[in-house]
Amino acid sequence: MLVRLTFLFVRVRLFGTMAVSTRGRVIDLRSDTLSKPTESMRKAMYKAEVGDDVLGEDPTVNALEQKSAAMLGKESGLFVPSSTMANLIAMMAHCPERGSEIIAGDKSHVYRYEQGGASQVGGIMMCIIPNKPDGTFDLQQMERMVRPDDIHQPVTSLVCIENTHNICGGKVLPLEWLEELHERTSRLGLPVHVDGARIFNAAVALGVPPARLVERSASMSFCISKGLGAPVGAVLVGSTPFIARSRRLRKVLGGGMRQAGVIAAAGLVALDEMVGRLADDHRRATAIGRAINDFKSKNYSVDVANLHTNIIFVKINPKVVESQVLADRLATVIEAEVKELGEDAVEVKTYALSNDSIRLVTYYEISDEDVNAAVKKLHYVFKECDKRE
Structure with a gap:
């Protein structure tokens, strides 16, 4: 179930917009080491x-x-x-x-x-x-x-x-x-x-x-x-x-x-x-990779054909946005997002692997619902970054 987001407005300027610090839903895709015991x-x-x-x-x-x-x-x-x-x-x-x-x-x-x-x-x-x-x-x-x-x-x-x-x-x-x-x-x-x-x-x-x-x-x-x-x-x-x-x-x-x-x-x-269910992690990782490519942005891409398991590398154009800046933005909610995405205005945590790539990793606590919300967030932020080109 989606939790109702509670927002605390803070005066932080990111991409020229007011940021919102949320105590609500976080989708953490930095690593599968984040998984908690069942x-x-x-x-x-x-x-x-x-x-x-x-x-x-x-x-x-x-x-x-x-x-x-x-x-x-x-x-x-x-x-x-x-x-x-x-x-x-x-x-x-x-x-x-x-x-x-x-x-x-x-x-x-x-x-x-x-x-x-x-x-x-x-x-x-x-x-x-x-x-x-x-x-x-x-x-x-x-x-x-x-x-x-x-x-x-x-x-x-x-x-x-x-x-x-x-x-x-x-x-x-x-x-x-x-x-x-x-x-x-x-x-x-x-x-x-x-x-x-x-x-x-x-x-x-x-x-x-x-x-x-x-x-x-x-x-x-x-x-x-x-x-x-x-x-x-x-x-x-x-x-x-x-x-x-x-x-x-x-x-x-x-x-x-x-x-x-x-x-x-x-x-x-x-x-x-847990071994038998790893295929679900692979399926969800592939779904995220395909969704990113479906955005049809020339600044972000995933080599889906060679996405074998639960690790997704997103290649980005560092001339548009550097990986750490992108990771920070994905982990932030802004007012405009809340108006457009409602409860899908979530924080998505990723790992800035290099200047031109970020990493996302799926694991058993990442559900299909999480994947859908993360894809919406990625799409929103990628469009926002593309406008800066």
């Missing part, structure tokens, strides 16, 4: 049986780790506070010698958004290869980057990939490319780690079991607090010896959470109840 998750958390996980005695954590490993076709799992920690643990476990080197894409999360943890904490170098728009990279170039057996050079020890690929627009890596990647890395004797924060989105988009996407990877991590809706946590999976090494690293990084079954319980519900 009612069934909250009940499971309240009733969770717990123990000391550092001692391996939390039954709920153990159940989550076992279930995760089984779903991904791996031997063992490890519950950690975040995907960033899971990736760091994996990189350190695969690269035990300081001065080892990892090959990763230049738009990858492990390179761009994890504070250089591999180098800062693990003493591991990052060898960067350009990502293509679909999230892949040139495999021949990857092979050329593998270091020779030379005492003057670091040792290439790991290849990292990301699926779905966030900064490439939630792209799902093609199965054919994954197969060729593993053929090459197998010949080179290099393990592959998958940053699979949204791996279940990829599996749903392709219509394959998630294990199919990582069957030849040495390790992978996934996040339970993004599209799956759990409040916190990630799981790292791999072989039993790999997870044993990873468990030691989790301890030194401060990831031992003791009675963590309280939050692991939500992860179990997420795996049981």
Whole structure:
């Protein structure tokens, strides 16, 4: 149900109009990390049986780790506070010698958004290869980057990939490319780690079991607090010896959470109840992308043909409006909007990704009603900006 908006008028000038600060409806599309636990998750958390996980005695954590490993076709799992920690643990476990080197894409999360943890904490170098728009990279170039057996050079020890690929627009890596990647890395004797924060989105988009996407990877991590809706946590999976090494690293990084079954319980519900509904998020994201293109504005566009999952990148003309200015305007309600849109005069929160693009992300709390209201808001603001050209 739409809530009645209560407005507080403030003297803020934006696009030459009076702004209105609303305490009413907000549609937050900045990220799927904003999702809150479902009612069934909250009940499971309240009733969770717990123990000391550092001692391996939390039954709920153990159940989550076992279930995760089984779903991904791996031997063992490890519950950690975040995907960033899971990736760091994996990189350190695969690269035990300081001065080892990892090959990763230049738009990858492990390179761009994890504070250089591999180098800062693990003493591991990052060898960067350009990502293509679909999230892949040139495999021949990857092979050329593998270091020779030379005492003057670091040792290439790991290849990292990301699926779905966030900064490439939630792209799902093609199965054919994954197969060729593993053929090459197998010949080179290099393990592959998958940053699979949204791996279940990829599996749903392709219509394959998630294990199919990582069957030849040495390790992978996934996040339970993004599209799956759990409040916190990630799981790292791999072989039993790999997870044993990873468990030691989790301890030194401060990831031992003791009675963590309280939050692991939500992860179990997420795996049981939230994976099958991810297609709804994809459908709603596509609906928003198509609606933006239907505006027929030359200043805003979405590559709908390559919108694979729940992440929408809107390309904008920065000569008309810069991304942060646009994001601020979308998150503001003005008097004229209220008169024209009524209760659909909502705040829409987006993420200014670069100077010429904004990102919108759907998740389970974004309904069809929200999509319709957000589209109206986008259309209103885009028309307003176009008039300034």
